[in-house]
Amino acid sequence: MKKIVxxxxxxxxxxxxxxxxxxxxxxxxxxxxxxxxxxxxxLGDSIVGVDEYSNFPEEAREIQKVGSFDKPNMEMxxxxxxxxxxxxxxxxxxxxxxxxxxxxxxIKISPKSVEGLCRDIESLGSVLGRETEAxxxxxxxxxxxxxxxxxxxxxxxxxxxxxxxxxxxxxGSSFMGDIIDLxxxxxxxxxxxxxxxxFSMEMLIDRNxxxxxxMGFSDKxxxxxxxxxxxxxxxxxxxxxxxxxRPGPRTIEAIERLDRIFHE
Amino acid sequence: MNRVKPIKFLIMMSxxxxxxxxxxxxxxxxxxxxxxxxxxxxxxxxxxxxxxxILAVAAGAGLSLSGVALQAILxxxxxxPYILGVSSGAGLGxxxxxxxxxxxxxxSVIAFIGGLITIMVVYLxxxxxxxxxxxxxxxxxxxxxxxxxxxxxxxxxxxSSAKIHSVIWWLLGxxxxxxxxxxxxxxxxxxxxxxxVFILSKELNAISLGEEEALHLGVDIEKIKxxxxxxVTLITSVIVSMCGIIGFVxxxxxxxxxxxxxxxxRILVPASILTGGVFILxxxxxxxxxxxxxxxxxxxxTTLLGVPFFIYxxxxxxxxxxx
Numbered sequence: 001m002k003k004i005v006x007x008x009x010x011x012x013x014x015x016x017x018x019x020x021x022x023x024x025x026x027x028x029x030x031x032x033x034x035x036x037x038x039x040x041x042x043l044g045d046s047i048v049g050v051d052e053y054s055n056f057p058e059e060a061r062e063i064q065k066v067g068s069f070d071k072p073n074m075e076m077x078x079x080x081x082x083x084x085x086x087x088x089x090x091x092x093x094x095x096x097x098x099x100x101x102x103x104x105x106x107i108k109i110s111p112k113s114v115e116g117l118c119r120d121i122e123s124l125g126s127v128l129g130r131e132t133e134a135x136x137x138x139x140x141x142x143x144x145x146x147x148x149x150x151x152x153x154x155x156x157x158x159x160x161x162x163x164x165x166x167x168x169x170x171x172g173s174s175f176m177g178d179i180i181d182l183x184x185x186x187x188x189x190x191x192x193x194x195x196x197x198x199f200s201m202e203m204l205i206d207r208n209x210x211x212x213x214x215m216g217f218s219d220k221x222x223x224x225x226x227x228x229x230x231x232x233x234x235x236x237x238x239x240x241x242x243x244x245x246r247p248g249p250r251t252i253e254a255i256e257r258l259d260r261i262f263h264e
Numbered sequence: 265m266n267r268v269k270p271i272k273f274l275i276m277m278s279x280x281x282x283x284x285x286x287x288x289x290x291x292x293x294x295x296x297x298x299x300x301x302x303x304x305x306x307x308x309x310x311x312x313x314x315x316x317x318i319l320a321v322a323a324g325a326g327l328s329l330s331g332v333a334l335q336a337i338l339x340x341x342x343x344x345p346y347i348l349g350v351s352s353g354a355g356l357g358x359x360x361x362x363x364x365x366x367x368x369x370x371x372s373v374i375a376f377i378g379g380l381i382t383i384m385v386v387y388l389x390x391x392x393x394x395x396x397x398x399x400x401x402x403x404x405x406x407x408x409x410x411x412x413x414x415x416x417x418x419x420x421x422x423x424s425s426a427k428i429h430s431v432i433w434w435l436l437g438x439x440x441x442x443x444x445x446x447x448x449x450x451x452x453x454x455x456x457x458x459x460x461v462f463i464l465s466k467e468l469n470a471i472s473l474g475e476e477e478a479l480h481l482g483v484d485i486e487k488i489k490x491x492x493x494x495x496v497t498l499i500t501s502v503i504v505s506m507c508g509i510i511g512f513v514x515x516x517x518x519x520x521x522x523x524x525x526x527x528x529x530r531i532l533v534p535a536s537i538l539t540g541g542v543f544i545l546x547x548x549x550x551x552x553x554x555x556x557x558x559x560x561x562x563x564x565x566t567t568l569l570g571v572p573f574f575i576y577x578x579x580x581x582x583x584x585x586x587x
Contacts, residue, residue: 071421165430168438168559192558196429201440202309203557206294216430222442224308 025128028077030069031088033248034109035060037121038086040137040249041130048080056242056250078102084128109247113178114255117247118142141252145182148259152184158262160185161209161229164196166218171199175247183258185211210234211261215241236261268524270531277538281321284545288317291549293556312440318447320439320548320562321541323507326454326499328521328540331514332533333461333492336472338398344515345500348405348493352412353382354504355435359419362430371434372446372505379501382408387493396489398475436561437508439548450502457499458537464488465529472527510563512570513544520577543570 028049029035035054038047044059049066064080067073069089077085077099085099088110099106107124111117118138125134160180164170171189180187188207189199205224212229214237223230244254268276294309330345338347346352357378361371389404390396420431441447461468467488470478478485503510521535547565554560 068421165433168433168436168440168561170429170433189557198433198436198438198559198561200293200552200557200559201442202292202294202312205305205308205312207557208305224312224442226304226308 025084026080026082027084027086027128028066028080028082028104029054029086030066030072031086031109032056032242033088033246034086036246036248036250037109037124041121041125041128041133043128043130046128048082049077074098077104086124111247112174114141114145114175114182114247114251117175117251120247121249137249144252145255148183148255152259152263155184155263157184157186158210159188159207159228160211160213160262161188161204161207162213162215163218164215166214166222168198169201169204170196172196176245179244179251179255180258183255183262185258185262211236213239213244213258213261215239215244270525270528270535273525274531274534274538277535277542281538281541281545284542284549285317285321288320288545288549289313291553293553312442315441315444315447316439316548317545319441319450319506320545322447322450322454323439323503323510324513324517324540324542324544325537326450326457326503326540327510327514327544328517328536329454329458329461329533330496330500331518332521332529332536333468333496334514335518336468336529337489337492338402339472339474340398340402341519342515343402345496346409346504346509346514347402348386348497349382349408349412350379350497350500351504351509352409352416354379354501355509356382356412356416356419358434358505359416359431362434363419363423363427375505376501379504380497382412383493383497383501395486396493435508437510437563438559439507439562440559441506446506450506453498453502457495458533460491460495462533464492465533468492468529468533469527472529508561508563510544510566512563512567513540516570516574517543520574523577 025043025046026048027038027043027046029038029047030051032051032054035047035050036056038044039057039060044057047060047063050060050063051067051069051072052065053068054060054063064076066076066080069087072091072095074095081102082104085104085106087106087108090096090108091099091106096106105127107127109120109124111120118141121138122131122134125131125137162171162176162180164172171192172195173187173190173192174195176195177187177190188204188209189197192199205227208226208228210228210232212223212227212235214235218237223235225231229235239257243250243257289310290313292309292313327345331343334343334345334347335341337343354375355378358371358375360378361374365374386401386404386408387396389407390400392400420428423431467478467483470481470483471485471488475485500514517540518532518536521532521539525531525535544562544566547569548562550569551560551562551565
């Protein structure tokens with residue numbers, strides 16, 4: 001009798017673990033780039049909640065929404081009982097403390113460079129038991145970047161301006177600046193030293209970019225004619241901001257696209 | 265603080281403004297070597313600076329003028345150009361333009377229409393028995409401001425992060441325009457508005473004494489108030505739709521001018537126009553050079569420089585805060 005009870009007990013244990021096999025972790029992602037990284041590490045099934053901007057890949061749209069990165073809905077997160085929470089910006093201290101008491105580990109993914117992104121992916125992989133996948137993803141990205149920089153060895157670096165908004169004129173360096181660098185361009189707003197800052201239009205004329213990249217919606221079409229990019233008709237508008245502005249697995253696509261733009 | 269002779273003050277301020285206009289055109293983050301002076305690049309930069317300078321003067325003058333007129337009509341020292349809801353109406357319009365109807369050039373137009381509609385609503389709400397009471401106007405303004413701020417928050421909280429950034433950037437505002445057409449519109453509206461307010465400055469004197477007194481002096485208060493509110497609304501809507509919300513100018517400049525030249529609107533109106541232009545132009549020169557190549561929103565500077573200066577003027581004059 002005792003034996004049977006033990007067998008049944010073990011059977012139940014196995015069954016239960018089999019039931020939860022698809023759910024090693026319960027992850028809440030409060031950042032669209034983190035969601036993309038999780039899916040490419042084959043952890044899409046472990047995500048129990050995402051922020052409202054997580055729209056890629058298609059499956060991410062089906063997941064329970066838990067507010068935005070700056071205003072996460074703490075009640076819903078509490079109900080979801082996550083053990084990992086991914087963010088791309090620092091949570092306020094009281095929220096972070098509260099999530100810690102819930103037993104969740106908060107991991108921030110907000111790289112300032114593409115190499116930083118690769119390292120973030122690798123360390124996330126080792127935390128979540130996906131070393132192989134993460135290593136492959138990061139190595140692939142590094143390799144493709146190396147190939148681009150080898151190809152561009154002797155070529156001149158075009159001067160590039162990135163427009164995030166038109167009125168006021170907003171640009172950014174930081175991660176976006178690194179993407180431009182790696183693709184073989186020279187970001188003329190390097191000294192903005194931030195994700196986003198208002199930039200002086202006359203400095204734009206003064207520094208005279210060869211190429212202008214326009215992200216998203218632009219209300220005014222007002223670049224003066226003396227700028228090289230305007231003269232040579234090299235203003236690019238059909239760029240998907242999600243691909244360019246999110247440090248994630250699609251970042252390499254952004255770099256390769258820019259490489260083609262810079263060296264066509 | 266001693267009052268200055270009005271004529272002397274106006275001449276001084278005009279000279280000051282002329283000097284600042286020159287400074288604003290020739291000072292900027294981009295340094296052009298003299299041998300480049302005939303290059304197209306140089307002309308492009310010069311053109312931007314000239315457009316910006318004109319818009320700055322128009323905005324400073326327009327906001328200060330609106331402040332003077334509203335403080336008199338509402339007989340309230342806290343009145344400023346945004347008190348009747350133009351800013352929240354225009355802001356809401358801009359947000360809807362950015363979020364729902366992203367067509368090039370449409371955002372400012374929708375913002376302008378938003379500002380006008382808002383004032384119309386406020387005006388109708390405040391109208392009781394074919395009269396507009398100042399208190400009603402203020403309360404209606406506060407109500408509509410609150411409602412529209414709520415709606416604005418609703419739209420912002422339901423839009424994508426990239427679009428939220430656009431909205432925030434739009435609201436921060438900016439004096440840089442790129443087309444002479446826009447500057448022309450701003451200049452024309454502010455000039456016409458100034459003209460209307462200036463020829464009604466005698467009536468403003470009467471109204472600021474109190475409506476009973478004005479009636480005794482034979483002033484058709486309701487018509488004049490309507491004309492003034494229309495002028496002020498057009499000016500403020502145009503400025504907000506082009507430059508975003510520039511804080512504090514419209515509140516502070518009339519008070520400072522009043523300290524310096526006294527409460528007679530025949531002097532106060534031109535004095536405020538000049539002082540407003542001088543103030544905003546100096547702030548803008550700061551805003552675009554201090555962190556170059558970055559720019560600060562001019563509203564940041566108008567507030568950071570304006571508040572301490574205002575406190576100084578109030579303390580030094582040693583009188584009641586509103587007279």
